[in-house]
Amino acid sequence: MRRMSPDVPLLNDYKKDFFLKRFPQTVLGGPRLKLGYCAPPYVYIHQIILFLMPWVLGGIGTLLYQLGILEDYYTAALSGGLMLFTALVIQFTGLYARNKSATVERMLSTDILAEEDEHEFTSCTGAETIKFLIPGKKYIANMVFHSVLAGITCGLGTWYLLPNRMTLLYGSAGGTGLLFFFGWITLCTGEYSLIVNTAIETATFQTQDTYEIIPLMRPLYIFFFVSIDLLYRFMVNIPALEQTNQILHVLFIFLPFLWALGILPPPDALFLWAMEQVLEFGLGGSSMATHLRLLIMFIISAGTVVTSYFIPSTIGVVLFMTGLGFLLSLNLSEMGFVFKHSVTGHRVGNKSKALPSGSEKQFPWKECLFYLIILVLALLESILLHHFACCPQISKNSPQVIVGYILMMLLIILWILREIQSVYILGIFRNPFYPKDVQTVTLFLKKQARLMKIGVLRRILLNLVSPFAMIAFLSLDSSLQGLHSLSVSIGFTRAFRMVWQNTENALLETVIVSAVQLLTPSIDMWWNRSLNTGIRLLLDRLIWIMILECGYTYCYINIKGLELQETSCHTAEARRVDEIFEGAFVQEEKICSINGHFGNVLTPCTVLPVKLYSDARNVLSGIIDSHDNLREFKGDLVKVLVWILVQYCSRRSSMQENVHKTENKRTASLIILPGLNTSPQTRSPEDTVSLNSAALDDWSDDVLGDEPTTKKGNEEKDQLKVLQSINVPLPGSAESQMVGDHSIVKVSENSLYKTVLLGYPAIDRGKQEDMAYIPLMEFSCSHSHLLSLPKEWTSNCLPNSKMREMSLLFPEDWYQFVLKQLECFPSEENVPNVLEEIAKDRVLKDFYVHAVMTCYFSLLGVDDMDPGPGHILRVYSGVLPWSSAQDWLTEKPELFQLTLKAFRYTLKLMIDKASLGPIEDFKELTNCLEEYESDWYIGLVSDEKWNEAVLQEKPYLFSLGYDPNMGVYTGRVLTLQEFLIQVGKLNAEAVRGQWANLSWELLYATNDDEERYSIQAHPLLLRNLTVQAADPPLGYPIYSSKPLHVHLY
Secondary structure (H helix, E strand, C coil): CCCCCCCCCCCCHHHHHHHHHHHHHHHHCCCCCCCCCCCCHHHHHHHHHHHHHHHHHHHHHHHHHHCCCCCHHHHHHHHHHHHHHHHHHHHHHHHHHHHHHHHHHHHCCCCHHHHCCCCCCCCCCCHHHHHHHCCCCCCHHHHHHHHHHHHHHHHHHHHHCCHHHHHHHHCCHHHHHHHHHHHHHHHHHHHHHHHCCCCCCCCCCCCCCCCCCHHHHHHHHHHHHHHHHHHHHHCCCCHHHHHHHHHHHHHHCCHHHHHHCCCCCCHHHHHHHHHHHHHHHHCCCCCCCCHHHHHHHHHHHHHHHHHHHCCCCHHHHHHHHHHHHHHHCCCHHHHHHHHHHHHHHHHHHHHCCCCCCCCCCCCCHHHHHHHHHHHHHHHHHHHHHHHHCCCCCCCCCCHHHHHHHHHHHHHHHHHHHHHHHCCEECCCEECCCCCCCCCCHHHHHHHCHHHHHHHHHHHHHHHHHHHHHHHHHHHCCHHHHCCCCHHHHHHHHHHHHHHHHCHHHHHHHHHHHHHHHHHCCCCCCCCCCCCCCCCCEEECCCEEEEEEEEECCEEEEEEEECCCCCCHHHHHHHHHHHHHHHHHHCCCCCCCCECCCCCCCEEEEEEEEEEEEEEEEEECCCCCCCHHHHHHHHHHHHHHHHHHHHHHHHHHHHHHHHHCCCCCCCCCCEEECCCCCCCCCCCCCCCCCCCCCCCHHHCCCCCCCCCCCCCCCCCCCCCCCEECCCCCCCCCCEEEEEECCEEEEEECCCCCCCCEECCCCCCCCCCCCCCCCCCEEECCCCCHHHHCCCHHHCCCCCCHHHHHHHHCCCCHHHHHHHHHCCCCCCCCCCHHHHHHHHHCCHHHHHHHHHHHHHHHHHHHCCCCCCCCHHHHHHHHCCCCCCCCCHHHHHCCHHHHHHHHHHHHHHHHHHHHHHHHCCCCCHHHHHHHHHHHHHHEEEECCCCHHHHHHHHCCCCEEEEEEEECCCCEEEEEEEEEEEEEEEEEEECHHHHHHHHHHHHHHHHHCCCCCCCCHHHCCCCCCCHHHHHHCCCCCCCCCCEECCCEEEECC
16 A cells, blocks of 8 residues: 555546636636637637627727717616627527427437537537537526526626726826726626526535525626726715725736636625624624524624614613623524423323433523523613713723723733643643643543633633723723714724623733733724634544534533544554644653644644443354353243333323312222133133134134224224123122123223223134123222223233233242332332232233233244244334234334333343353342433334434433344443544634635535645644535435534623
């Protein structure tokens, strides 16, 4: 592999030829005079004629003006009208040629000549020739609009370049001739790009010009130059305007080169850039995170300046500027968004009391109260000082001068405190107070405790003391007496806002103004400029953070993740980054040292303890395919199902008890339950009717009374179910009446809780004449209803013979142990005795046996065989095997999620037992499951809850997967840990310069070489990492976040 070096050429030989063809086209505005292949002469002649057409039309008007036949404005109108007509003819000629050749193009499968940037010309007026000369516009509206704009540009350009006018401006005929000749060249480049063929501009803001904005670029700048000349002609006796007009006439002839070199931006970028510059440097705001926020903030800020200009009272101006300056520095949109969702969430929360979600945002009432107090104090301070202490003249003993001295002291103190917190002072000398050779989080936090206190002190001085000191300085300024001055309105509006928006820069500017006032007290001056250092970038090997917007106590940032695989270029620069940070943070016991990488674009700042997830991936061969483990898996699955369902009912009853107060607790509840005992005793509570059926899928899900059916398509059925026959019910439990040959039973509801309906045996559709005896049971413990499962989770989808067989697997000793560990009862109850009584309730136990074993059956299938690894992976992913209970379970989302969670817990338990050893007793098993519940998320990486668990900072996450390449099952574990992250700051201008070069190289020179110049390693500029962090499609970060709101306190 050859050495990566900055000596790699910017363009290879092939791209050099391409560039030599494209660059003259850019300079001239679109004519392709160097095609790279042999083309007929008429192709070049046509382009030259079209290029000079505006000059010919404008020359007609110019000649008539010079001969005194027409006035200058008539000359402009004539030239503009001729150009408009010509532009329309050109546009519709191109449209006709495209429509004529469209049929032929559809018949061609491949155009090899077009792929090689070559064209075949048949005649000088052929459709292919016209289409090559005039590619045309995408939209008819743009054809008309650009033609009108071309006429206006030609008319105003003719007026701008009239020889007599330029002679009066310069007093030199020779200079007029040069300006006239090269000025028309500039005008022709703008017209050609607008109506004939748009030039490929080197300054590109959008990768695709969807709305055809690029053709407007050159006429826009021409209009700007012409507008200055119009102002000069209609506004006399302004020497500065005359000098400006003279300079711009000379600069006008160099516009093609400024466009070709990419110095002048396209219109869309110019508009957004100009708004941002005016907002930041003129109105005291900040660069904004999105274009929409920029537009809204610019309009509001400009309206603030205009409003302050028309306020007649100085006191009103001070109050208005102080209040609006503070409010505009806050992120009011985020606060409004959180408030809206907080109100909406509160309304929804009144309807259902669900478990709290850590991802929900609560409205920051304390934060709003803090802002309100700050606003009131700022208003009181400004109005009192301005009214009682403002002096019309500045003297050495005036209050404003005294406040100026205080600001100077604050600036020095804040600078010292900032440098003490950084690893290098001035980026050169190693800070002796910074911890040396810190390797662990605990040791680092211990050594940095003193620096943390310094940071808190600096934050108080910066966010609380400094703004009020600067408000005092501004309120005492005598310039506020001159209200009807636009410069004062703009300057003070900006100053009162920067106090909060960018406190550090505002403090520096205020100190400079104070010093100038002390040196020149007779001069009233205000500097309306900003000393902002620009975009700050923080970097380590994988994370790139860019600050998009700053305000009072908040900022917006963008986070990008760099590639994890390391190429040779990436490795070279990453090694240099490691060397820079090691030289800063891994130090020997020296009193002072110097930054050995001072010239690098990266300057180390500090080390931060950050919570991150470590990612461990293990192969589960020998565990998930072990027959012994899989056999134990079945028994553990039943236990985990019992634990999950009991815990769910315990939490559910606790929430219900908090809302509803139970009455008549001693009232017995009636349970209709299919017997689970194998002894065939008739009319016994444990009796079971044996129903014969040939297939499992013939069993229906009929339910008695008002219990809603769960079978698909039966939502519209009546709640009163018809049974073939039923014995006389217990008195008071149900009312029966005969309708035809059927008995309809209406089940009554107790005022305390509804009758729980458990598993009516399904009616065999083939033998509806058989009798079905359904015993009615009641809880033996009055508290058992607190742990009863929801009645819709009852099931009769399994035959009684299958249920008897599977009920033998139910771990009754584990069930009783789990019940006795619960803590879901009021403190005044005798909890141990109550739990003992509940554990002895055989009806409740049968209730759980029926639900647990049905879920168990739906997970492992009909045969109840030992599951294989493939079966475990499928069920873990939520794909159940076919069984008669499959539809019944999937139609109950909450029960399905609990069952799936139990299955996943069991798998994790099997892996832990194989890795750490067997479970000794029930207590250890309970502790293990409680740890899964509180500290783990066990699921799939693709689940939305996986992302929520990461955001909630779950200590551990587990996922099961399969590697098809290796043919093995894998386990992935994320562990939350605190790591020391090294943070550095990149030189903003170096980053902007490399991104600008990247844009030129990829979009203009179309350099697609895999070893192109921009991705070569440069340890000094960190070019490879910087290019990777650019926004797609130019860069290729593996992750780029949306603008993220971050609090700064």
